[in-house]
Amino acid sequence: MEEPAADVTVGVTNAVTEIAELSGRKLVDDNGQIIRPAQGDVGCDAYISTSSAGGGLQMMVAGVVREMTAASAKRAALGAGAIVMDVIASNDRRLPHEQIQRIRELRPDMILISGGTDGGTTSHVVQLAELIAPAKPQPRFGSEYRMPVIYAGNKEAVPIVEETFDKSVELSVVPNLRPVLERENLGPARDKIHDLFLEHVMAHAPGYDKLISWTDSPIMPTPGAVGDILRTIAEGQGINAVGVDIGGATTDVFSVFDGVFNRTVSANLGMSYSISNVCSEAGMPSILRWVHLEMDERELRNRVKNKMIRPTTIPQTLEALVFEQAVSREALRLAYQQHKEFATTLKGVQQQRTVGDTFSQNTSGQTIVDNMKLDLLVASGGVLSHAPRMVQTAAMLVDAFQPEGITTLAKDSIFMMPHLGVLAQVHSKAALEVFERDCLIYLGTCVAPKGQGQRGKPCFSYSIRSHALNELGEISCGELKQLPLADGEKAEITVEPARGFDCGAGKGKPVRKEIRGGTVGIILDGRGRELELSTKREQSVPAVTQWNQALDLYPESS
Amino acid sequence: MAHAYTPGLKVTNRVRHRTRRLLPLPGEVLAEIGSHVQAQDVVAQAFMPGDVSPINLSNALSLPPGDIPDIMTRKEGDVIEVGDVIAVTRGIFGFFKTDYKAKVAGKIETISKVTGQVIVRGEPMPVQVKAYLSGEVVEVLPQEGVAIENEVSLIQGIFGIGGETCGPIRMACESHNDKLTLEKITSEMKGAVVIGGARMTGEAVQRAIEVGAVAVVSGGMDDQDLRQILGYDLGVAITGSEKIGLTLIITEGFGDISMAAKTFELFKTREGDEASVNGSTQIRAGVMRPEIIIPLSESELASETESVHSSGMLDVGTTVRIIRDPWFGLIGSVTGLPTDPTTLGSGSKARVLDVKMESGETVTVPRANVELIEE
Structure with missing residues (x-):
């Protein structure tokens, strides 16, 4: 959304025109309006939409002490999937006017203020509010938009803070994220950030009003729609599921474990706007370890930046595709890591910290994400949905998420999940039918025992029986193997892990399970968990080349 | 188009x-x-309040906080320079008086009889916009x-x-x-x-x-x-x-x-x-x-005459620049716009166009990988 077409509806019209060209059906009239209702072979019955416009959430956080409340506020924002553009603290060595200038220049989507323990001194946090109020922070979209400011500080200061801000900001008050020094309560602030982003920030993208008037049902935020559909699948089948949607600016991860739903938006991990950030966070060597072809790092760095400044381009050559898929592995790995840190057993519960932890605040708490208990892993988003070969999608999923034990892999055929999420509101039967028939493409099943072993030593033995397949064999450590098992077929697998390896029943204990086939089939993964891959080229290139050949990932390159 | x-x-x-x-x-x-x-x-331009320096006179002069307002020689609002005497103790029978010389310049903002602190605010700092x-x-x-x-x-x-x-x-x-x-x-x-x-x-x-x-x-x-x-x-x-x-x-x-x-x-x-x-x-x-x-x-x-910004339509004959490898940065003219998606070297299918480059060579690139330029 930038000049000369700073309007979300321009993209919608372009997309509908494209569909019309491909389907040979007239869908848009001469005024650029979608023709509704359908009359003969012209127009369509309804237009519904999801939206991820806004390109990620960018926040500023403010706290009294940089190492304490400001750090907690930053964690709350990061937990909500925001990019933290700057941290303003009373002790950050900047003069007040420099801080104010910074707030103005950065045009954040939202500001989170914290500071002071409940019942403690109010003056410092009020000073912070007094600093931010005159800055009259201008958001990046539109002049009618009021900047959301969340106050999550000393509750005693609430009335004064409310008085400090005039009507030019949208002030929300949530419980203190640091009620006492040793305890953090990030949940309410994090949830508020999520809500405000979905309801408020995104809705102010240019042209959004017009788009609302076009649609036949309320526009749903893309992450919300994907989350709804995933939750429906998990609940319906009584399984644990993880879904991922990787986009240009953000990566959303959804999980349902033991009926508990969690969602994270990693606003700084994506394949175009945020690609450079993935490279800087993961480091170029971590990305290049997944690349078996020789590439010039200088050249690659330029390509990454060019993708960032021209986000709509697509890889044309095999080399470019291999590199993008390598970046996606790291983006997904980092996003899943953030998700695991966010989805903890203590979510929404006040997190207890000892006085000793006061100055070294790291996110802790037991994550409820357990790869061994994971039944279904669903891939969605451009780089995963549009990979030229299904096996590439499966490989990216397995390498990034590292499922343990026996896990079914699926992908969203053409990035349809969000649309079905919103279609379900209008026509649930149609949504369900499309979902079952066209949306989920089962890739197959991954079998990967947890544990580490010496390369070449036995990892596990297997026997697989179905009416089409009768295989038994052994997988050694470091080995990867693909067996065909068509979509719709089921097979019974018995896995006998070697000593020290666990496939779900405990170390060395055999597991028997019914598995489903798919377009890829069965991936037998003896590479161990955690999957270790060196960043040294002389070690990673032979390993990755071998894996790529085993799965026939890039036949053109061999 | x-x-x-x-x-x-x-x-x-x-x-x-x-x-x-x-x-x-x-x-x-x-x-x-x-x-x-x-x-x-x-x-x-604006002047922002200067830095605040608290002076704990009660400690410095070993007096109860409540006595501080009475021994001040300067009052709230007074401007002081470094070395100025701002407080003098009463001493004993008028002798053995102790004074306090300011170590910072500024304006006396408050004198507290609760804490015995004197708050001095430094010179206002100018903030200018060019x-x-x-x-x-x-x-x-x-x-x-x-x-x-x-x-x-x-x-x-x-x-x-x-x-x-x-x-x-x-x-x-x-x-x-x-x-x-x-x-x-x-x-x-x-x-x-x-x-x-x-x-x-x-x-x-x-x-x-x-x-x-x-x-x-x-x-x-x-x-x-x-x-x-x-x-x-x-x-x-x-x-x-x-x-x-x-x-x-x-x-x-x-x-x-x-x-x-x-x-x-x-x-x-x-x-x-x-x-x-x-x-x-x-x-x-x-x-x-x-x-x-x-x-x-x-x-x-x-x-000078005002220039007109051209709209972004793509057609045969349009000059475009390729914005992705392997021909990044090269300029050419569109010679064909096939409707059906084409399989690329990467294996992906995408809608493409044919571009005749300045070298005379014609290449096929995804439509997403070109931008229009005015030459």
């Missing part, structure tokens, strides 16, 4: 441009509506700032670092295809906005910093050089606050890429003119691009 990606960058020889210049806190506006200001003129753009003040926002307008040549770059600056345009390259190298930067470029052609090298930027150039603008640069200049790897493209000694703007992209001929020619016609430059970039929805603004002189005003 179909749409193609256009980065929407403005390169125009004449446009009426408006800029708002606001104070970070309420203050005084120094310009009036209708007045003409220069880029370096201060148009608004005009940035030479032109006419068209709006005054009381206590906040002004809006300035002028007829200008406006060039938006695709990416930049560093904030606002201004200086005269100096061409360093003969052609838009010339790399901006170390030897092209001379000491006469002190204070100037240096215009290169193709990629600016890291050494050239270093030399530009040494000679005191205020900005360097060129077609491209290597990311590795950018990383070296910044000292870190840039993640999200939100820039403007870097302090590297000058402002850098690239007009086309990263790597070996020439500045668009039209842009280069526009700079050439403006050589010697004062330009306002801002490298601030935010690549996200609600994008912000770096800019070079060159106000037109009286004579230029009479001769």
